[in-house]
Amino acid sequence: MNTFKAPKGTYDLLPPDSATFLAVREAIAAPLRNSGYGYIETPGFENIELFARGVGESTDIVTKEMYAFETKGGDRLALRPEGTASVLRAALEANLHKTGNLPVKLWYSGSYYRYERPQKGRYRHFSQVGAEAIGAEDPALDAELIILADQAYRSLGLRNFRILLNSLGDKECRPVYRAALQEFLRGLDLDEDTRRRIDINPLRVLDDKRAEVQKQLDGAPLLSDYLCDACRAYHKEVRELLSAAGVVFEDDVKLVRGLDYYTRTTFEFVHDGLGSQSAVGGGGRYDGLSEMIGGPALPSVGWALGVDRTVLALEAEGVELDIPASTSVYAVALGDEAKQRLFALVTELRKAGVATDMAYGGKSMKAGMKNANRSGARFAVIAGERDLAEGVVQLKDMESGGQEAVAMDAVVTLLKDKLV
Numbered sequence: 393m394n395t396f397k398a399p400k401g402t403y404d405l406l407p408p409d410s411a412t413f414l415a416v417r418e419a420i421a422a423p424l425r426n427s428g429y430g431y432i433e434t435p436g437f438e439n440i441e442l443f444a445r446g447v448g449e450s451t452d453i454v455t456k457e458m459y460a461f462e463t464k465g466g467d468r469l470a471l472r473p474e475g476t477a478s479v480l481r482a483a484l485e486a487n488l489h490k491t492g493n494l495p496v497k498l499w500y501s502g503s504y505y506r507y508e509r510p511q512k513g514r515y516r517h518f519s520q521v522g523a524e525a526i527g528a529e530d531p532a533l534d535a536e537l538i539i540l541a542d543q544a545y546r547s548l549g550l551r552n553f554r555i556l557l558n559s560l561g562d563k564e565c566r567p568v569y570r571a572a573l574q575e576f577l578r579g580l581d582l583d584e585d586t587r588r589r590i591d592i593n594p595l596r597v598l599d600d601k602r603a604e605v606q607k608q609l610d611g612a613p614l615l616s617d618y619l620c621d622a623c624r625a626y627h628k629e630v631r632e633l634l635s636a637a638g639v640v641f642e643d644d645v646k647l648v649r650g651l652d653y654y655t656r657t658t659f660e661f662v663h664d665g666l667g668s669q670s671a672v673g674g675g676g677r678y679d680g681l682s683e684m685i686g687g688p689a690l691p692s693v694g695w696a697l698g699v700d701r702t703v704l705a706l707e708a709e710g711v712e713l714d715i716p717a718s719t720s721v722y723a724v725a726l727g728d729e730a731k732q733r734l735f736a737l738v739t740e741l742r743k744a745g746v747a748t749d750m751a752y753g754g755k756s757m758k759a760g761m762k763n764a765n766r767s768g769a770r771f772a773v774i775a776g777e778r779d780l781a782e783g784v785v786q787l788k789d790m791e792s793g794g795q796e797a798v799a800m801d802a803v804v805t806l807l808k809d810k811l812v
Contacts, residue, residue: 401516446477513669524694665708673697717768724760
C-alpha cells in the first residue's frame with residue numbers, strides 16, 4: 393500500500409528540529425513584545441480581491457503564485473501569500489485605529505503559501521514572523537522596526553547578514569520617476585509579459601532576476617535622483633536614527649521588493665551564505681495600502697522575517713542554539729505497582745512545574761534507561777519492588793552518573809531545588 397507524503401514543495405516540522413524553529417520564532421517575537429506590539433492571528437485564507445488590490449495585480453504573487461479557489465457557496469478565496477494585507481484588513485474591520493493610540497502595533501506568526509518552483513530556501517508553504525505599525529508616519533517608527541529585527545537576529549547569534557535600505561518615494565515624486573522609467577524600459581528588448589508590467593508597475597521590472605533583463609537595466613534612471621524634498625528628508629532621518637543606534641546598513645538604490653504597496657522606506661535582510669535565495673526577510677512603509685483595500689488613510693510600516701530562511705542562515709554560520717532539553721526528569725518503573733506509584737509522582741512533579749516524562753509500555757530497566765538518556769533529562773527517578781518496600785526511589789544524576797536513595801515524599805522538593 394502506498395503511504396501518503398507531504399505535498400511537493402512543503403515540509404513537516406518534527407522533533408528535535410522543530411525546537412530550533414520554535415526558538416527562532418520566540419527570538420524574533422521577544423523584542424516586539426517588549427516594544428508595545430500585541431499578537432494578532434488572521435485566517436489562513438482571505439477574499440482573493442484583498443491580495444489582488446493590496447499586493448498588486450502585476451506581481452508574480454498574484455498572477456502566478458497564489459493558491460486561489462472557489463467555495464461551494466461561490467466565494468473566491470486565496471490562501472494567504474503574505475501577512476500584511478490580512479493584518480491590515482483585520483485591524484480595519486475591528487476599528488483598532490479608532491480605539492486607542494496610534495500607531496496600532498501588531499505582530500503575528502504563521503504559515504503562508506505560494507506556488508513557486510521548490511528549491512532549498514524557497515518552499516510553497518513557509519513560516520514567517522511579522523510586525524506591523526499601523527496609522528503613523530514617522531521615520532522613528534521605520535527605524536524602530538529595522539532595529540528590532542536586527543536585535544532579534546543578533547540575539548540568535550547571527551552575524552553575517554546585511555541590511556539593504558532604499559526609499560521608493562511617495563505619491564508626489566514617484567509618478568515623475570515612473571514616467572521616466574517607463575520611457576527607458578520601452579526602448580529595451582523585453583518579452584510581452586515584461587512589457588505589460590511597464591504599463592502596470594514599471595518598478596517591478598527592476599526587480600526581475602533574469603540575467604537577460606538585468607544586463608539591459610544598466611543606465612536606468614534611479615529613483616533616488618527623483619525623490620522630492622520631503623521624501624529625501626524622511627529617508628535621511630531614518631538613516632541617521634539607524635546609524636545612531638549602531639545598526640549597520642547598505643544603501644541599495646535598486647532595491648524594490650516584490651509587492652506593489654511599498655512607499656518611501658523599503659529594506660531587506662540578506663544572508664550571503666544562502667546562495668541565490670539570500671533574502672531572509674524584509675519590509676517597508678506602505679502609506680497607501682489602507683485606501684487600496686477600502687479603509688481610511690493610515691500610513692503604516694512593517695516587515696516579515698522568514699523562520700525557515702533564518703534557520704538556514706544559522707546553519708550557514710554554524711550557529712547552534714542553546715535549546716534546553718524538553719524533559720528535566722525521567723521516571724523508570726520496574727513492575728506494575730512501581731508504575732502506579734511513579735505515575736502519581738510524575739503527575740505531582742508536573743503540577744510543581746518540573747518537566748517530567750516516564751517510560752511506557754512495560755520496558756525493562758535497560759530499555760527504560762536508554763529512553764531516559766535519549767530524553768536529555770537531567771535526572772532519572774527509578775523504582776522497583778524493593779524501593780517501594782523501603783519507601784524510597786533511586787535518584788540518578790544523568791550527568792555525573794551518581795545515584796542516591798531518596799524518600800518518596802521528599803523527591804518533589806529535592807528535585808525542584810536541584811533544578812533551580
